[in-house]
Amino acid sequence: GVLDVNGLMSVACMGAVGIGQYVEAAAVVVLFGLSEWLEHKATAKARRAIGAILELRPDGAELLNGDIVEVEQVPVGTVVVVRPGAKVPLDGVVTRGSSTVDCAALTGESVPVAKKPGDELAAGTVNQAGFLEMTTTCTADNSTVARLVELVEQAQTQRSATELLVERFAKLYTPLVVLTSTLLATVPWVINPAGAEDYFYMALTLLVVACPCALVVSTPITYVCTLSVAARHNILVKGGVHLESLGRMKLLAVDKTGTLTEGRFKLQAMEITSPAYSRRTLLQLVASVENCAAHPMAVDLVAAARRENVALLPEQAISSFETLAGQGITAQVNGQRVEIGNRRLAARAGWTTPTPAGDNSFGEVWEQSAATVAWVGVDGRLVGTFAMMDAPRAEAAEGVAK
16 A cells, blocks of 8 residues: 555654653644544535435436336336426426426526427426426436436546646655655664654654645645535536636636526516506516416516516406417406417417507517517407516626626
8 A cells, every 4th residue: 555644644643652742642643633524524515515416306206107106216218297396307208298397407597498299308307387298218327417416426536637746746755754754763773872762753753744744635625625615506617627727717608597697587678569558557467367377487577566566466367377388378367368478479479570660679679688578468469568587696797807
């Protein structure tokens, strides 16, 4: 084996005890024990970061017959059910149904992704609105979440060029220190036995002072702590070698959603195209219908109404609520048919055709500014449009400037 820091500390402690320097021996043990404790504490944080990622993986999967089984017991090719609000248990392909899926836990993308038959699903994502049936394409050990955990674990063990250099240096330096201390402790006994004990004490001091433990321990601990802190902030860095690359970085490309932005929709603008409605009445209508839906935009629209002190319509005023796959939602409100949806719904209803007044052109302008636009129709007539946007974080400008 290679003589390491533990060996040096052991020799120094035994030597100190041998010459009666018990206080020095105790000090070495306490200080070295403290450094070991700090090291274990740092690595424990890294393990907790991995544990947080493990929580993304569902424990069970629902089969077609309604039985719940552990994901480890589900073979490839099994048809499983994913109900609204449930996590996708394994990677697979949608075979029946359509819905929107929240992928924020894996990708950081706050905008739900529409899924229909033939589309792929990733384990750990959350089904939001519709009922889905999917056929699994891999086992639990090979799922997206399992690969993510494996990446984090590899990141903890990958060594940078600096760590490898320190390790090579310690392999040469440590034996040299031991050899020098041995000569310092033994040669004086031959030359001048009367003062040899002082040289023996100096040899033990050399073992402790010249020990490369600070260098050897501090380098990997620095990387482990950095990787752990990054993981707790949902940043995956694939090892110390990439940390060093970040230190030499000249240009940075950053994902916008959830990184520079808050990751939540906010009502940015609303335009009324019918004299029968005002901002408050249109917001009341939209929020009341959206209150029956389950996607993130619906939650934020209801929150926008509450911020503006707009009361929702009574639940009994809304009936026949329906999700229009890939387009939006519809419901009967006090006997009127209300439709709220994206450009596909608007195009089908003829609301995107330019009018002489140009009162339906706001959607194009908002879309050019990266907003999510929705059209609102009552009994087939366009009554308004609104834009939702993921607002920038308050600290985004300062962070980019730095």
